[in-house]
Amino acid sequence: MALLKRFIEGFTKAPEETRAENLARWISTLEGVTPLSQVAPRQRYRVAGVIQNIRIDPREGRDSIEATIIDGSGRMIVKWLGRSSMLGVGLGKGLVVEGIVGESEGMRVMINPEWNLVPGPEHG
Numbered sequence: 385m386a387l388l389k390r391f392i393e394g395f396t397k398a399p400e401e402t403r404a405e406n407l408a409r410w411i412s413t414l415e416g417v418t419p420l421s422q423v424a425p426r427q428r429y430r431v432a433g434v435i436q437n438i439r440i441d442p443r444e445g446r447d448s449i450e451a452t453i454i455d456g457s458g459r460m461i462v463k464w465l466g467r468s469s470m471l472g473v474g475l476g477k478g479l480v481v482e483g484i485v486g487e488s489e490g491m492r493v494m495i496n497p498e499w500n501l502v503p504g505p506e507h508g
Contacts, residue, residue, distance in 0.1 A: 407434060407456030410505035414480065420458035423485050423492055430482040431460065431494075434504045435475055442468055453479055460485075460492040462499070478504035 411417055417432045433453030441448045447468040453460055462481050464470065473479070483497030 404456040406505050407454060409456075410478075411455045411457075414502070417480065420453075420455045420460050420492065422457075423460070425485055425487045425492070428482070428484050429494075430480065431455070432478065432480040432502065433460065435473065435477050435479055438473070438475060440468065449473070451479070453481070458492070460494060461488075462494050462497060464496055472501050476504060476506065478502040 408419070411419055411432055414432050416430050418429045420431055420433060423429050423431060431453075433455040435451050436454045436459070437452040439450040441450065446465075448463055448465050449467050449470055450461055450463045451473065453462055462479070478501065479499060480502050481494055481497040481499045483494045486493045486495065
C-alpha cells in the first residue's frame, strides 16, 4: 500500500516540489555544504546550488556576472565583480561557492566567492 501511495504522490506533486526535493537530496551528498535556508549574513559559508539565472552587466570598467543559485531550500545571488565571462558557468550547472554572505534587498548575496563547478543533480 505504501508503494502505491508513493507512486500516486509522484504524479500529483507539483513539479517545483519534486525539483526542490531532488535538489535537497543532491545537496545532502556534497560534503561541508550548508543549505541556503540556513545561511545568515556576515558569516562565511560553503554553499551549493544549481544556476537558475545568469546576468552579465558589461558596464565599461565595472563588468560583473551575477548568478542566482537554488538548492531546494532557498536561493542566493552570487556575484563576481570585474568579470565579463566565466568559463563553464551556465544555466543548470552545479556550483559550489565559499565566501562571506551579505544581504541586499532581502536576498542573500555572496560577492567574489571561491567557486567550483560540480555535476548537478540532473547530470551526476
